[in-house]
Amino acid sequence: MKNDRFLRALARAPVDCTPVWIMRQAGRYLPEYRATRARAGDFLTLCKTPELACEVTLQPLRRFDLDAAILFSDILTIPDAMGLGLSVEEGVGPRLEKPLRSRADIENLAVPDPESDLGYVMEAVRLIRRELDDRVPLIGFAGSPWTLATYMVEGGSSKEFSLIKKIIYDEPETAHLLLSKLAAAVAAYLAAQVAAGAQALMIFDTWGGVLTSRDYENYSLGYMRKIVNALDRDLKEDRPPVILFTKGAGQWLEKIASAGCEAVGLDWTVDLDDARNRIGDRVALQGNMDPNVLYASQGRVRQEVARILKQFGSGRGHVFNLGHGIHPGIDPENVQVLVQAVHEMSIPFHD
């Protein structure tokens, strides 16, 4: 590996400077991404055509000195493979044509076979690894079972999550049946991504933060833990580092850090020094700049990078990132400034 800073930071090994990548780095803020997407016709075709998914995965690496690539895909490929009929319209968000409406719908769900049902993802991973040629590591990913369940029951994005919450409050066993199937599906999907070449894994729990503390443990974190355990069992010493990221989980960082993962993703509401004090050196920390800072001036971006590096302080185990995906309206020039600032200004914090 020519640049293994990212993997070293996840292992809390020494690095020359803090590694950085950006959630949704292959995305709409890049004109070349918009051009490829226009060529594909729509978002899902882009996801399902390995050559195009590979192309957009690599685009940000050509512009910026990023320390990791992340597979271009969508967390809803699994519900799609389970037969729920995914469509993604720009500005509207994802829609599932056949949301889960009954216990029978959930009983009838089959766990997809990653190679036969999601072969386009595995093919993209293989292609990206070939093209990357070990310049930087490739991150594979999936949505958390809870987050996938919210979309599968609500039929799309939600504000109040009333349908899925009615299930957890009134039919907890039905919720557990769905989440168990999703945990099995996600574990198999991530293991297949590793077999295809993914060198680190991230689980995105976008909606764990809408749960009560107890339900977060029961319905979200518990299933992420099961996935990590399944990967340990199935991949043994080949199990790559896993990053768990729940948005809005500032209250529960200690619990997440104890779930068997190598790193915890932090949104921007969390103070990095506070997080480090609470978690200690058990795991690495990834994050946590407010994506909105990238709307500000270059001077302000640098100032915020400095603040976050200082908050983490000296020592091992920090991967710089935003606290959430980059917004489509951001000027790529500011991403350039961010990446350069992280590399330059972090040197004094390392031996």
Add this chain to the structure above:
Amino acid sequence: MKNDRFLRALARAPVDCTPVWIMRQAGRYLPEYRATRARAGDFLTLCKTPELACEVTLQPLRRFDLDAAILFSDILTIPDAMGLGLSVEEGVGPRLEKPLRSRADIENLAVPDPESDLGYVMEAVRLIRRELDDRVPLIGFAGSPWTLATYMVEGGSSKEFSLIKKIIYDEPETAHLLLSKLAAAVAAYLAAQVAAGAQALMIFDTWGGVLTSRDYENYSLGYMRKIVNALDRDLKEDRPPVILFTKGAGQWLEKIASAGCEAVGLDWTVDLDDARNRIGDRVALQGNMDPNVLYASQGRVRQEVARILKQFGSGRGHVFNLGHGIHPGIDPENVQVLVQAVHEMSIPFHD
């Protein structure tokens, strides 16, 4: 006062059972509210017609054994009085016709005079107090300066808050100018509500939780503290108890409790026992049932009430409430079950 449980709980005095009221208790889940609103024609007319605002304020008290009334109004009456042109469309949410687009727009803002510019609110407060005839106390309220600022800059509800955040990151002085004017406006507005008859006050900081920890202190909590201080100075011993509520502020409870208020409102992501351990007995706690529990069965509602009462445990200073406003789709029958369950099941927790 015939029933002063709510005020006693805020003062951490002994009560016979735990008082309960419900955020947005005068709202669309009640058929009689929908009828009055239909009669008014639209939401804003309902707010601006004291007789109708009084009527809907009292409606939930006729059905349920609630321990407090809350003025029917909207947090955006202040931006409206500042000339931004409020409209509220059902299902779309609030819109401000003339959002703030420049430093000059902010410099030109005048702090409204509550009696002349927001007289319909003061008239509603006086009318409600007359009609309530001291059965239960009346809560007055306002939005926090930060929350008002987000609407005034974004022009309505927002997902990413990019415009207001660009201001705090690039022009912090401009943000402070706006927030200072809003703090003065809110303090005067709340003082006028007290003069008109409000017996407790609540400040709703719906969007403080989208800030970083440091910016929450600088741009949201700091201005709520200024308001409490202004009320102390202006009202002296007549200053009624103040409840501060920031959604998504589980990480910052200790800071909020130290802001000079008598009570902290808690959303449903917070564990009440954990909150009490962290805050101690400095202030009362209000909350914190997930509003979605009201979609579940009556048995499940009672179970959740029991869990929350047990989490708070014995002792003084708990006001039962939801962790956010009640949803329009809730069956009023379940509210009946909730209110009765709180009163009955809380008796063993009091002397």
